[in-house]
Amino acid sequence: xxxEISGLRKSFGQGESRVEVLRGIDAGxxxxxxxxxxxxxxxxxxxLLNIIGGIDSADDGxxxxxxxxxxxxxxxxxxxxxxxxxxxxxQMYNLIPNLNIKENIEVGAYLSDSPLDVDxxxxxxxxxxxxxxxxxxxxxxxxxxTAIGRAVIKNPDILLCxxxxxxxxxxxxxxxxxxxxxxxxxxxxxxxxxxxxxxIKNMADRVIKLRDGxxxxxxxxETKLTAEELDW
Amino acid sequence: MKNPLNKRLPRELxxxxxxxxxxFLFFVMTISAVSGFLISDNSLRTATxxxxxxxxxxxxxxxxxxxxxxxxxxxxxxECGIRIYENFYKEELVQSLEDTTxxxxxxxxxxxxxxxxxxxxxxxxxxxxxxRLFAKNHDLGIGDTIRFADKEFRISGIxxxxxxxxxxxxxxxxxxxxxxxxxxxxxKSGFDKVRDDHIHYSYSWLYNNEPADDAxxxxxxxxxxxxxxxxxxxxxxIPAFSNNAIQFALNDMKGDSMxxxxxxxxxxxxxxxxxxxxxxxxxxxEAGTIGTLRASGYTRGEMIRHYMILPMLTLTAGxxxxxxxxxxxxxxxxxxxYLNSYSLTTYETLFTPEAFVKTTLIPFVLMFFINLIMLVSxxxxxxLRFLRRDLKKRSRKxxxxxxxxIPIMIRFRLRVIFQNLPNYIxxxxxxxxxxxMIMFSLIFGPMLDTFQENTTDHLLAKCQYILKAPVPTGTxxxxxxxxxxxxxxEDETGIVEEDVTIYGLxxxxxxxxxxxxxxxxxxxxxxxxxxxxxxxDKIKLKDQYSGKVYELEVGGYYEYPAIIAxxxxxxxxxxxxxxxxxxxxxxxxxxxxxxxxxxxxxxxxTETELTxxxxxxxxxxxxxxxxxxxxxxxxYVLVIYLLAKIIVxxxxxxxxxxxxxxxxxxxxxxxxxxxxxxxxxxxxxVSLLICDRTLAVVMxxxxxxxxxxxxYVMTPGVAFKVLGLGLGxxxxxxxxxxxxxxxxxxxxxxxxxx
Numbered sequence: 001x002x003x004e005i006s007g008l009r010k011s012f013g014q015g016e017s018r019v020e021v022l023r024g025i026d027a028g029x030x031x032x033x034x035x036x037x038x039x040x041x042x043x044x045x046x047x048l049l050n051i052i053g054g055i056d057s058a059d060d061g062x063x064x065x066x067x068x069x070x071x072x073x074x075x076x077x078x079x080x081x082x083x084x085x086x087x088x089x090x091q092m093y094n095l096i097p098n099l100n101i102k103e104n105i106e107v108g109a110y111l112s113d114s115p116l117d118v119d120x121x122x123x124x125x126x127x128x129x130x131x132x133x134x135x136x137x138x139x140x141x142x143x144x145x146t147a148i149g150r151a152v153i154k155n156p157d158i159l160l161c162x163x164x165x166x167x168x169x170x171x172x173x174x175x176x177x178x179x180x181x182x183x184x185x186x187x188x189x190x191x192x193x194x195x196x197x198x199x200i201k202n203m204a205d206r207v208i209k210l211r212d213g214x215x216x217x218x219x220x221x222e223t224k225l226t227a228e229e230l231d232w
Numbered sequence: 233m234k235n236p237l238n239k240r241l242p243r244e245l246x247x248x249x250x251x252x253x254x255x256f257l258f259f260v261m262t263i264s265a266v267s268g269f270l271i272s273d274n275s276l277r278t279a280t281x282x283x284x285x286x287x288x289x290x291x292x293x294x295x296x297x298x299x300x301x302x303x304x305x306x307x308x309x310x311e312c313g314i315r316i317y318e319n320f321y322k323e324e325l326v327q328s329l330e331d332t333t334x335x336x337x338x339x340x341x342x343x344x345x346x347x348x349x350x351x352x353x354x355x356x357x358x359x360x361x362x363x364r365l366f367a368k369n370h371d372l373g374i375g376d377t378i379r380f381a382d383k384e385f386r387i388s389g390i391x392x393x394x395x396x397x398x399x400x401x402x403x404x405x406x407x408x409x410x411x412x413x414x415x416x417x418x419x420k421s422g423f424d425k426v427r428d429d430h431i432h433y434s435y436s437w438l439y440n441n442e443p444a445d446d447a448x449x450x451x452x453x454x455x456x457x458x459x460x461x462x463x464x465x466x467x468x469x470i471p472a473f474s475n476n477a478i479q480f481a482l483n484d485m486k487g488d489s490m491x492x493x494x495x496x497x498x499x500x501x502x503x504x505x506x507x508x509x510x511x512x513x514x515x516x517x518e519a520g521t522i523g524t525l526r527a528s529g530y531t532r533g534e535m536i537r538h539y540m541i542l543p544m545l546t547l548t549a550g551x552x553x554x555x556x557x558x559x560x561x562x563x564x565x566x567x568x569x570y571l572n573s574y575s576l577t578t579y580e581t582l583f584t585p586e587a588f589v590k591t592t593l594i595p596f597v598l599m600f601f602i603n604l605i606m607l608v609s610x611x612x613x614x615x616l617r618f619l620r621r622d623l624k625k626r627s628r629k630x631x632x633x634x635x636x637x638i639p640i641m642i643r644f645r646l647r648v649i650f651q652n653l654p655n656y657i658x659x660x661x662x663x664x665x666x667x668x669m670i671m672f673s674l675i676f677g678p679m680l681d682t683f684q685e686n687t688t689d690h691l692l693a694k695c696q697y698i699l700k701a702p703v704p705t706g707t708x709x710x711x712x713x714x715x716x717x718x719x720x721x722e723d724e725t726g727i728v729e730e731d732v733t734i735y736g737l738x739x740x741x742x743x744x745x746x747x748x749x750x751x752x753x754x755x756x757x758x759x760x761x762x763x764x765x766x767x768x769d770k771i772k773l774k775d776q777y778s779g780k781v782y783e784l785e786v787g788g789y790y791e792y793p794a795i796i797a798x799x800x801x802x803x804x805x806x807x808x809x810x811x812x813x814x815x816x817x818x819x820x821x822x823x824x825x826x827x828x829x830x831x832x833x834x835x836x837x838t839e840t841e842l843t844x845x846x847x848x849x850x851x852x853x854x855x856x857x858x859x860x861x862x863x864x865x866x867x868y869v870l871v872i873y874l875l876a877k878i879i880v881x882x883x884x885x886x887x888x889x890x891x892x893x894x895x896x897x898x899x900x901x902x903x904x905x906x907x908x909x910x911x912x913x914x915x916x917x918v919s920l921l922i923c924d925r926t927l928a929v930v931m932x933x934x935x936x937x938x939x940x941x942x943x944y945v946m947t948p949g950v951a952f953k954v955l956g957l958g959l960g961x962x963x964x965x966x967x968x969x970x971x972x973x974x975x976x977x978x979x980x981x982x983x984x985x986x
Contacts, residue, residue, distance in 0.1 A: 046982075055892055055978035076896070083894025094889045094981045098651035099644060100633075106640040111894050132633055136622075150893070162982075 007061035087151030112154030141172030259550025268562025338423030366414030523618030662871025736805030748787025758941030
């Protein structure tokens with residue numbers, strides 16, 4: 001397994017207000033798989049993604065990436081791990097507001113020794129003519145495409161997407177999903193996408209369903225739909 | 233019901249406690265200092281002004297070479313409409329102190345009355361009332377003795393001679409000197425028993441009808457001196473309005489008061505802008521909430537009041553505590569600073585409302601309006617704009633372009649700089665102001681050193697003896713010359729009248745080589761620089777007493793960089809002044825002249841005499857300069873820290889995001905902190921140039937009222953110190969900010985998502 005999740009536990013708060021968000025998660029993901037983490041609000045899917053991304057830590061259990069356990073990594077090593085292996089896409093894009101579109105993507109490129117070509121990627125994402133604009137001058141879909149561009153420009157091993165279509169309309173959401181799927185195919189990145197949209201599971205290689213902090217289902221899709229074929 | 237929004241104020245205060253505490257302490261520090269200063273300044277100034285009538289201070293004084301008869305005095309009084317009072321003094325070297333002159337007066341009963349600080353006025357012939365400051369500088373107290381004119385006197389009282397609030401030995405002196413020159417009073421018979429070798433027939437006068445103002449006093453003085461000259465040979469004539477010994481302290485206190493209040497307002501304006509940038513940042517951060525509140529019915533006024541409360545409370549609290557400290561503790565400290573420079577009369581501390589108005593009400597109004605203007609402008613957008621977080625007044629179609637060949641990290645930094653331009657502009661002004669203060673304080677020492685070096689390195693002779701009569705000497709190397717003193721004429725340059733020493737020399741003098749041809753004069757390089765007079769120009773100088781104006785053509789410069797002087801052929805000078813051929817009244821000599829009786833020597837001009845200006849300035853201003861350096865440094869830290877902190881806070885989410893992307897702390901610092909570093913370093917360098925040029929002008933203005941030429945010098949040492957201090961304090965800020973950046977959590981980027 002490329003990503004191995006074992007006995008992962010995480011809780012927030014203390015005493016009576018303590019909430020156990022992850023209650024012992026075990027799962028595995030192969031390299032290059034497109035995995036969808038599905039579950040209702042509060043199921044722990046974003047927390048799990050954040051722990052995989054090294055921006056949060058587990059109380060118990062571990063995550064191993066390519067045989068290396070993240071809990072054993074120092075803060076510096078975790079930074080290096082994110083730098084070399086991860087790309088992150090959030091629901092709210094989190095673009096740097098005072099950099100233009102191209103520069104936002106270059107911020108990602110800077111971290112890689114062998115980044116993809118920025119202009120080519122801008123064209124592929126349909127952003128080339130907007131490259132000199134600031135994020136607040138673009139639509140939500142364009143901003144999310146920029147966020148995806150920033151994540152994939154360094155050609156990461158793993159692309160983590162946290163509700164990437166959560167703030168987008170139907171049509172734009174499908175466009176974004178298509179882009180992520182294409183990138184997964186084209187560059188072989190392992191994609192982990194958190195969503196509460198049940199329809200998206202149909203385009204994934206693997207589906208992990210969470211509820212109340214435990215894995216309820218973990219299966220491989222035998223047949224996959226394209227983003228265009230999805231409907232909800 | 234109270235506005236529930238107010239409940240968040242204590243929480244805001246708690247969460248931003250370091251910021252508010254630093255600003256509060258700075259307000260306390262500044263306001264207490266200014267308040268304490270204004271209280272002491274006002275108390276001492278009032279006492280000094282009241283002294284004119286309380287102690288019957290003269291309207292002027294003159295000195296004749298010979299004593300006037302009673303009939304003569306009556307005749308002058310009638311002719312000139314004045315009352316004349318004998319105010320003779322004897323000037324002797326203090327035998328118990330090195331190189332120190334003491335001027336002693338007889339009992340004063342009608343004019344320039346003596347104020348007693350401690351002890352009592354002398355009642356026996358060997359008792360002395362001594363100037364407070366001179367006594368303090370020489371550790372003399374009641375019961376101690378002092379020896380001059382081969383007599384010993386016991387100090388019976390520590391006093392202030394009210395016509396010597398500032399210890400100027402001569403009205404034409406560049407500077408007062410309360411270390412090497414002192415004054416005191418004896419009883420009438422005690423004074424008579426002191427030898428008459430150095431007696432000065434000085435007369436004070438009071439007008440029967442006092443002139444209404446300085447202009448009228450000037451006219452009256454011009455008329456008076458013309459009439460007096462018919463009654464005797466005038467040695468000195470000095471109306472009170474131009475007598476530094478009477479006026480300097482008062483003028484200085486007035487000038488200081490204005491300067492320090494301006495200093496306070498500049499600081500308040502800088503801090504008001506710091507606050508307005510902070511509030512502006514908070515409004516941007518809370519745009520969604522503000523939009524919701526406005527949409528729910530909260531008025532713009534309520535929002536403005538809400539955001540105004542904490543800055544105004546901080547200032548009010550700072551002003552209250554500052555004034556309390558100023559009124560109770562610091563006024564004594566500042567009064568002591570004045571009393572260490574001037575021989576002022578006793579005084580009472582006056583708690584006037586002036587300090588409160590200047591240090592509390594006016595700063596309050598300044599702070600209120602600067603923040604109000606910012607808030608009104610920021611909050612006039614519609615609730616919808618706030619809800620959409622669209623706070624830009626003008627929406628830009630495109631971001632301005634940066635050449636893509638510039639590496640992304642540099643472009644990133646540039647974007648950070650442009651994004652935070654208001655903060656950086658304020659940092660620039662903060663740095664400029666702080667650097668000006670620091671440079672002003674640091675440049676003072678080198679300027680005085682340069683003056684001292686210029687004086688001592690270019691001494692005309694080891695000693696100059698000014699004689700009362702042309703007496704021959706057999707001293708080896710002594711060279712006779714004619715010395716005279718004329719005055720510059722006040723013109724549109726604003727330089728006040730000052731004495732110019734005219735040296736009449738033999739051609740081929742072994743002390744000074746004249747370079748100008750016959751009929752022309754050499755001027756000192758100090759004259760050339762201060763007045764901008766060049767070779768070929770004509771200078772006009774006047775005789776102070778006769779009013780006669782002399783026009784001289786400049787034919788050369790003589791390297792004499794600190795003193796305003798004219799050098800010319802002796803016979804030509806004698807001719808101009810109406811002296812006989814071969815006349816002289818002074819000697820240059822590198823050896824001590826011992827074969828001339830003391831009574832023929834009017835003055836000895838030595839290195840000590842020439843350098844007393846720089847010594848006194850350093851003594852009076854040295855400690856003040858340290859305070860300036862400290863204040864400047866605190867402003868550096870305060871302004872840079874508060875504004876750079878805002879930049880980091882404003883970009884918290886972006887910083888968190890870059891951390892998630894994999895940027896390490898060093899790289900993040902290089903983006904968000906080094907941008908501030910670039911601006912700070914550029915500000916320091918640009919400010920250095922601006923301050924240098926500004927200080928050259930300011931220092932000219934500061935020193936133009938002093939006789940002589942204080943050359944403005946910006947030494948590399950000062951430049952390095954200013955930059956070093958700026959960079960050193962900035963490193964401290966970098967350290968604090970780096971810790972702040974390091975503490976920004978990775979999940980910050982996941983918060984506040986809308």
